[in-house]
Structures are given as structure tokens and as C-alpha cells.
Amino acid sequence: MVLVMISFCAFGQNNYFFPSGVSFDPAIPTPEQFLGYPVGDWHTRHDRIVSYFQELARVSQKAHFQIIGYTNERRPQVVLTITSPENYSRIEEIRKEHLKLTDPTQSVNVSSMPVIITHGYNVHGNEPSSSEAAMLTAYYLVAAQGEFAERTLKEAVIHVDPNYNPDGRDRHSNWANMHKGFPPVSDPMDREHNEVWPGGRFNHYWFDLNRDWLPLAHVESRNRIEFFHQWLPNVCTDYHEMGTNATNFFEPTKPIGSENPVVPRANYDQLNPLFAKYFAKALDDIGSLYFSKENFDNSYPGYGSTYPDIHGGLGLVFEQASSRGHIQQSSTKVVTFAFTIRNHVRTSLATVKAGVENRELLLKHQQEYFKSALEEGRKSPIKAYVFGDSKDQSRTKAFAELLLKHRIETNRLDADLTVGANKYEKGKAFVVTTDQTQYRMVRSMFEKVTTFHDSVFYDASAWTMALAYGLPHDALNATVKFSKGARVKAEDVALNPAPVIKTNYAYIIDWTEYNASRALYYLLSKGVFVKAAFQPFTAEINGVKKNFGYGTLVIPVVDQNLSGEELFSVVKESSQVAGVDVHSVNTGYNLQGVDLGSNNVRTVPDPKVVMLVGEGVAATDAGAIWYLLDSKLKMPITKVNTSQFGQLRINDYNTLILVSGNYGVLGENGIAKIKSWVQQGGTLILIKNAISWAINSKLIDEQLKKEEDQKKDTRRMDYDSAPEYQGSRSIGGSIYMGNLDITNPLGFGYTSRDLPVYRNTSIFLEPGKSPFNTVIKYTAKPLLSGYIHPTNLDKIRNSVSLQVSNIGQGRAILFVDDPAFRGYWNGTNKLFFNALFFGSNISSGGFNWEEEH
Numbered sequence: 001m002v003l004v005m006i007s008f009c010a011f012g013q014n015n016y017f018f019p020s021g022v023s024f025d026p027a028i029p030t031p032e033q034f035l036g037y038p039v040g041d042w043h044t045r046h047d048r049i050v051s052y053f054q055e056l057a058r059v060s061q062k063a064h065f066q067i068i069g070y071t072n073e074r075r076p077q078v079v080l081t082i083t084s085p086e087n088y089s090r091i092e093e094i095r096k097e098h099l100k101l102t103d104p105t106q107s108v109n110v111s112s113m114p115v116i117i118t119h120g121y122n123v124h125g126n127e128p129s130s131s132e133a134a135m136l137t138a139y140y141l142v143a144a145q146g147e148f149a150e151r152t153l154k155e156a157v158i159h160v161d162p163n164y165n166p167d168g169r170d171r172h173s174n175w176a177n178m179h180k181g182f183p184p185v186s187d188p189m190d191r192e193h194n195e196v197w198p199g200g201r202f203n204h205y206w207f208d209l210n211r212d213w214l215p216l217a218h219v220e221s222r223n224r225i226e227f228f229h230q231w232l233p234n235v236c237t238d239y240h241e242m243g244t245n246a247t248n249f250f251e252p253t254k255p256i257g258s259e260n261p262v263v264p265r266a267n268y269d270q271l272n273p274l275f276a277k278y279f280a281k282a283l284d285d286i287g288s289l290y291f292s293k294e295n296f297d298n299s300y301p302g303y304g305s306t307y308p309d310i311h312g313g314l315g316l317v318f319e320q321a322s323s324r325g326h327i328q329q330s331s332t333k334v335v336t337f338a339f340t341i342r343n344h345v346r347t348s349l350a351t352v353k354a355g356v357e358n359r360e361l362l363l364k365h366q367q368e369y370f371k372s373a374l375e376e377g378r379k380s381p382i383k384a385y386v387f388g389d390s391k392d393q394s395r396t397k398a399f400a401e402l403l404l405k406h407r408i409e410t411n412r413l414d415a416d417l418t419v420g421a422n423k424y425e426k427g428k429a430f431v432v433t434t435d436q437t438q439y440r441m442v443r444s445m446f447e448k449v450t451t452f453h454d455s456v457f458y459d460a461s462a463w464t465m466a467l468a469y470g471l472p473h474d475a476l477n478a479t480v481k482f483s484k485g486a487r488v489k490a491e492d493v494a495l496n497p498a499p500v501i502k503t504n505y506a507y508i509i510d511w512t513e514y515n516a517s518r519a520l521y522y523l524l525s526k527g528v529f530v531k532a533a534f535q536p537f538t539a540e541i542n543g544v545k546k547n548f549g550y551g552t553l554v555i556p557v558v559d560q561n562l563s564g565e566e567l568f569s570v571v572k573e574s575s576q577v578a579g580v581d582v583h584s585v586n587t588g589y590n591l592q593g594v595d596l597g598s599n600n601v602r603t604v605p606d607p608k609v610v611m612l613v614g615e616g617v618a619a620t621d622a623g624a625i626w627y628l629l630d631s632k633l634k635m636p637i638t639k640v641n642t643s644q645f646g647q648l649r650i651n652d653y654n655t656l657i658l659v660s661g662n663y664g665v666l667g668e669n670g671i672a673k674i675k676s677w678v679q680q681g682g683t684l685i686l687i688k689n690a691i692s693w694a695i696n697s698k699l700i701d702e703q704l705k706k707e708e709d710q711k712k713d714t715r716r717m718d719y720d721s722a723p724e725y726q727g728s729r730s731i732g733g734s735i736y737m738g739n740l741d742i743t744n745p746l747g748f749g750y751t752s753r754d755l756p757v758y759r760n761t762s763i764f765l766e767p768g769k770s771p772f773n774t775v776i777k778y779t780a781k782p783l784l785s786g787y788i789h790p791t792n793l794d795k796i797r798n799s800v801s802l803q804v805s806n807i808g809q810g811r812a813i814l815f816v817d818d819p820a821f822r823g824y825w826n827g828t829n830k831l832f833f834n835a836l837f838f839g840s841n842i843s844s845g846g847f848n849w850e851e852e853h
């Protein structure tokens with residue numbers, strides 16, 4: 001008893017943050033003792049949180065520290081594993097035993113197995129309370145004494161990842177700390193509470209990492225998913241913040257419609273309500289208000305709270321009203337940072353309690369999950385999915401690699417297969433059978449969904465990855481015979497280009513390969529002159545006739561500033577870095593089509609690219625372009641603040657990119673400056689509502705579809721039905737089939753006119769005046785996957801997805817649909833690469849003779 005009293009005195013904040021009646025081991029430093037300030041007084045930098053976790057591991061046998069990877073800004077991603085020393089002494093055995101739950105052929109005794117709990121915090125960097133809660137939660141689990149604490153560590157292995165997004169968190173933490181006043185200022189208008197663009201929500205490349213669990217476009221997610229699959233947790237939390245006037249939210253989420261059909265009913269009907277009782281009690285105990293069931297969506301598998309549900313676990317999203325800064329006035333009271341932290345601490349501890357007290361139920365649920373997945377897969381009328389593009393192995397293998405990261409069993413196709421118009425070549429295509437325990441992930445990757453229980457979506461309503469990669473793919477039923485080859489391993493999806501043969505005449509690179517763009521930029525950056533064929537040709541390669549399509553790259557040997565030997569080594573390097581084949585020819589005289597010296601084989605200018613960013617610009621859309629150029633092309637892009645556009649020497653650039661945003665700040669002068677630059681030959685790339693801005697500013701002469709349904713709805717409707725009415729008409733994000741002109745330079749390298757596009761905009765563009773300028777038009781029945789209101793579907797039909805608008809010697813390229821959506825929509829990336837490399841060669845009517853004729 002004496003000891004308890006002492007510990008309460010020594011650990012001042014423990015009374016506030018933790019449930020009463022618990023004593024703490026005085027050998028373990030509290031976060032306050034370690035940091036030198038009470039939790040809640042400052043936003044703790046990521047490196048300090050990491051150091052605290054290292055300290056816990058140093059002083060306690062119950063805590064073990066590891067680095068699971070590094071972010072773009074080289075911050076470590078860390079996990080503290082907390083369990084009893086006895087468990088830890090056989091941790092690898094526990095892990096392997098746990099993974100047997102995924103294998104229905106293995107018998108496992110769950111009565112003696114620990115439950116696996118992963119706490120995940122702060123995926124949105126400017127929702128900071130949860131990383132502070134992570135330190136307190138870790139401290140509690142390591143330091144708390146008594147029967148329950150002992151039982152917890154005996155029956156659970158708890159992984160604490162304090163910060164899913166370290167780069168974003170530090171961006172926001174520095175902001176909040178640098179603007180803190182003494183005394184602190186609660187006025188919501190104070191600069192402390194209003195970050196400047198792009199804010200701390202996103203990672204280094206301005207991406208929302210809570211959309212990336214499925215696409216794995218980012219290094220943070222790839223590291224996290226690798227760790228996730230090592231352990232397959234039974235419970236996995238995902239901590240957030242919401243508006244200052246809200247309270248606290250825990251699951252269940254909105255029941256109707258916002259549920260994913262591949263998630264077991266037990267998660268929604270049994271586990272969520274079971275855990276909710278623990279959360280309610282934890283918050284009732286401290287008088288905190290909360291809500292559940294009304295809101296938030298649990299359908300998209302790329303959320304941190306949904307992905308675990310599709311792996312036999314329970315994913316849980318938590319939201320806490322934000323103090324966004326140290327203290328902020330809400331509509332009711334002043335919300336303090338410490339208050340927001342405490343609520344997250346209490347639900348973190350309640351999660352652990354619920355996990356331990358329902359340990360066997362959760363373990364059996366996971367075992368049953370994989371058993372039933374395999375059974376469902378075997379009963380499925382679809383026996384396998386086949387995919388592959390013989391002419392684009394870089395994209396095909398990138399998709400196979402994604403499947404492997406999600407532990408989806410993937411096999412080679414061992415004999416040629418034709419399905420409808422699609423031809424799959426042995427060795428260049430893959431099959432994914434449905435009789436596997438990852439069957440529900442297979443569905444998430446390949447299925448197209450067009451019927452929904454509900455029509456209001458928090459975000460995307462479609463995520464079919466096979467469409468995102470734009471690969472030919474087919475579902476095979478029992479009547480289709482196919483030859484399944486060996487199971488694919490990571491090394492099988494590496495690209496192995498053939499050795500380059502030296503020539504004194506010209507090298508040729510097929511533009512159908514996704515990675516040819518990387519090779520092209522590599523060559524340009526080394527000062528190599530590269531040409532592109534604007535007409536197809538057939539050449540003899542090593543005695544074999546080979547057809548080359550639109551966009552094929554031609555590198556003549558003699559026209560260079562480099563010697564033949566120097567060029568040969570740069571060309572070889574380009575083949576290696578990009579993983580694409582480079583062919584050699586000894587003559588410019590082609591068997592068919594244009595010869596290599598034709599006017600239709602045109603010089604590719606070195607892109608000098610500038611993108612406007614800053615206040616008013618959609619950060620995630622700009623980030624997607626920045627990341628595309630960095631990660632896929634290794635091409636530098638100059639990012640200029642809209643407020644500094646007046647100072648920009650625009651003639652130093654040949655390409656200007658405006659993503660979705662409000663560019664009113666440019667004013668009349670800015671518009672005139674862009675216009676005269678385009679008229680002199682510049683290429684202006686406009687994405688999503690930058691198009692409507694350019695039309696309204698009379699920068700381009702194009703038309704948006706009239707808003708017929710702006711006509712007032714004359715029906716009388718209940719006030720309460722307004723959110724549903726409006727929500728169902730908003731466009732959250734879905735997938736459409738476009739018809740692509742593959743002879744337009746923007747369509748170069750595509751071999752099919754069918755191209756799925758991702759649409760999350762409400763812009764409907766009319767075809768332009770020139771019949772040659774419509775690059776992608778939606779098909780008559782365009783919806784492939786996702787939800788769309790019928791009135792909007794009518795507008796999409798016969799409108800345009802990608803168009804060129806000629807302006808003097810230059811042109812604007814209008815992307816109605818984002819060609820680089822969230823870093824994973826690889827199928828449409830090449831349209832954008834084409835705009836960068838070939839845009840300046842597009843002019844009126846498609847003709848651009850370099851000499852008079």
C-alpha cells in the first residue's frame with residue numbers, strides 16, 4: 001500500500017491519464033520523466049518518441065525495440081513489442097505457431113496461444129494526440145503492476161507502432177510547437193491552429209497513407225505491410241483526430257452500405273459491438289462523450305482499419321476531436337491537447353483488455369476466417385484470374401509483385417491462353433487461382449463491383465487493382481483449361497533485359513514497355529539525342545522481323561555529342577536501370593513503314609517541367625505528379641508556389657503543370673503570362689478542375705457540359721434526407737472504360753484502344769472543335785466498377801476524358817481524370833509520360849511537318 005502511494009506521488013500525470021487503482025514500477029521512467037515536460041505540454045518530435053521506446057526496451061525485460069524501415073525523409077519506423085519475458089524468450093516460436101492459424105491443414109491449440117495486438121497511431125501527421133498516447137500506453141503496459149497487468153503480458157503480444165507517418169507528424173509538430181504562446185492561445189483563428197499548405201496530414205510526397213494499405217505506393221506502407229504479415233494481428237488499431245467541435249468516435253462504423261462484402265459478418269455483428277462495450281466503459285469512467293455507428297466507412301481495403309479485417313483480424317478506427325495545437329476553443333469548451341491524448345490512452349488500454357479477455361474467440365475467429373476463405377474460394381464459379389501484357393512486362397511484373405507483397409499466391413502461366421480478344425503468352429502472363437486462403441484479397445484485387453447497398457461514400461467506391469494497372473485480365477470459370485506453372489517468388493518478378501549489342505547505326509526501344517519512359521529520361525539526362533517514331537515500322541532485329549509501334553524510341557549513333565563507345569555504355573546503363581530491352585539495327589532502311597530518317601521520326605526535347613503548388617492547389621494531386629516523376633522517371637520537377645508565379649522565368653520551361661486547384665491568385669497577369677507562353681509553343685498540362693478554371697479564365701476555348709440537373713428538384717423532401725440526397729450525387733471515385741486514340745502522341749505505346757480510367761471529379765468535358773483532338777472518350781456503357789448516380793452516368797457517356805486544345809504554336813492537354821491517381825493508377829501513367837515527352841510535337845490536326853512540303 002505504501003508503495004502504491006509513493007508511485008502516485010512520483011508519477012504526477014498517471015492519475016490523470018490512467019484508470020485508478022494501479023501501481024507502477026518505479027524503475028520505469030514515465031514519458032514526463034524521460035521527456036522533461038508533462039505529456040500534452042508540447043508536441044513530441046518523432047525522434048524523442050523513438051528514444052523513449054528505446055529507453056523502455058533498455059530498462060525492461062518486457063519491452064523490445066525494432067526498426068522496421070525508414071521513411072522518405074529517413075526517419076525510422078519503429079515497433080515496440082511488449083509481452084512477458086517468458087513469451088519473449090520463445091517469440092519466434094509464438095509467431096510461427098500464430099501463423100498456422102492461416103493454414104486449415106494445421107491443427108493449433110488456441111487455448112495456450114497469446115493474442116496478437118498491434119496498436120497503430122498517427123497515420124495522419126496532423127492528428128497528433130495518438131503518438132503521445134502511444135508513449136503513455138507503452139509505459140502503462142511495461143510499468144503497471146498487479147494481476148491484470150501480469151495476465152495481459154502473459155496472454156498477449158502487443159506491438160506498438162507509435163507513428164505510422166513520422167514525416168508528416170514532425171511537419172505538424174514543429175508547426176504547433178513553433179507557434180505556441182505563453183500563455184497558450186485557444187482562439188481557433190490563431191496561426192498555431194491553422195497550418196500552411198500542405199499541412200502535416202500527408203507523408204513526404206503529400207500522400208494520404210491511410211489510403212495506401214492496398215496500393216502500397218509508398219515506402220512507409222510497404223514496410224508496415226511486411227511487418228503486418230509477419231504477425232497477422234488479431235486486433236489492429238488505427239488512431240485519428242477529427243474536428244474540434246466533435247467528441248470521440250469508435251467502431252462500429254455506419255452499418256448500412258459502408259461495409260465491405262468480403263469482410264466476415266462476425267466482424268460487424270459480433271466483434272465490433274463486443275469491443276464497443278469496452279470503449280464505452282473506458283470513456284464513461286472519465287465522463288468523455290463519444291458516438292459510434294453514425295459515420296465513417298469501412299469498405300475500402302486500403303484503410304488501416306479495414307485491411308486487418310480481410311486477414312482474420314479486427315481493424316478498429318478511433319477518432320478524437322482535435323485540439324489542433326495545444327489548446328483550442330470548441331463550441332462548448334476549451335479542448336486541451338492532454339484531454340485528447342487521455343481519451344486515446346483509455347481506448348488503447350480498453351482495446352488491450354478486450355483483446356485479452358476475448359483471446360480465444362479472436363484466435364478462433366482468425367482460424368475460421370482462413371478456413372472459410374479457402375472453402376468459399378473452392379466454391380467460387382471463378383477458378384482463376386489470368387493477367388499479363390506480353391508487350392509490357394514492366395507493368396505486368398509490377399502487378400505480380402504487388403500480389404506477392406499481399407501474400408497472394410501467384411503462379412506462372414505455362415501454356416499460351418486465349419480468352420476472347422485477350423491473348424496471354426506463356427512466360428509473360430500469370431494466374432491467380434481462387435482456391436487459396438487469400439481468396440478474399442484476390443477478390444479485392446480483381447473483382448469489379450457495380451451494385452451497392454448504399455450510395456454515400458466517404459471516399460472511393462472502387463479499387464479494382466487489375467484495372468488500376470490497366471492490364472489485360474480475365475476471370476476463368478471451370479470450362480476454361482489453363483496450364484498453371486510454378487508458384488512465383490519475389491526474384492521471379494525482377495526484370496532481366498537482354499544484353500545490348502553494339503551497333504554503329506541506331507538503337508531502338510519499344511515504347512509499349514512502361515519502363516521505357518525511365519530509359520528515355522535516363523538517356524536525355526545523359527545528353528543523348530533521342531527520337532520517337534510517330535508512325536509504326538517493321539525492322540529486322542538479329543535476322544527476325546519485328547514490328548515497332550507508335551512512339552518507338554530511336555537513338556541514332558552518329559548524330560550524338562558522345563562517341564559510339566560512350567553512347568554504347570549509356571545505352572547499356574539505360575537498359576539496366578529501366579529493365580527494358582534495347583535493340584540494335586545496322587540500317588535505317590526498314591522492311592515496312594517509315595524509315596529511321598523519316599520526318600515522322602522526331603526529336604524528343606528534354607522536358608523542363610514546372611508545377612504550380614501551394615495554397616489552393618490540391619496537395620495530394622500535386623504530390624501524385626511529383627512522386628510519379630521522382631519514383632518512376634527519376635526526373636526533377638520544379639515546384640513553384642502560386643504566389644511566386646509572377647517571378648517565374650517561364651520561358652526557361654517547356655511544360656507547365658496545373659493540377660486540381662483554385663488558381664485565382666494568379667490574376668489577370670498570370671493568365672496572360674501563361675497564354676502568351678503557350679502561344680509560343682509551351683505545353684500546358686491541366687488536370688481535373690484546373691480545366692474548369694482555365695475555361696472560365698478564357699485561357700482555353702473548350703466547353704463543359706451544361707448542368708441540366710441544376711434544375712430545381714420540385715419535390716418536397718424531408719430535411720433529414722438531404723445528406724443522402726446530396727451524397728448520392730457526389731462523385732467519390734469510380735472506374736470507367738475509355739476509348740483511346742492510340743495514334744495520338746498522347747496514346748503512344750498503348751496497344752489496345754480500351755483503357756480503364758479513374759474518375760473522382762464532377763467535370764464533364766464536351767468534345768473539342770477539332771475531330772483529331774479527342775484522345776480518350778468514354779464508351780457508351782462506361783461504368784466498370786464503383787458507384788455512380790444515374791444522372792451523372794448519363795453525363796459521363798459521350799463526354800471526354802482526355803483532350804488536346806491547340807493554342808497558337810502550343811497546346812493545352814486536358815486530363816479530366818487524374819492520370820497518376822494516388823501513385824498506383826499505373827495504367828494511365830503513360831498518357832502523362834507521353835504529354836511530357838511528346839506533348840510539344842502535337843499541333844493542330846495532328847500534323848507538324850518540320851519542313852515545308
Ligand SMILES: [Zn+2]
Nearest residue numbers: 124127240241
Ligand atoms: Zn485521420
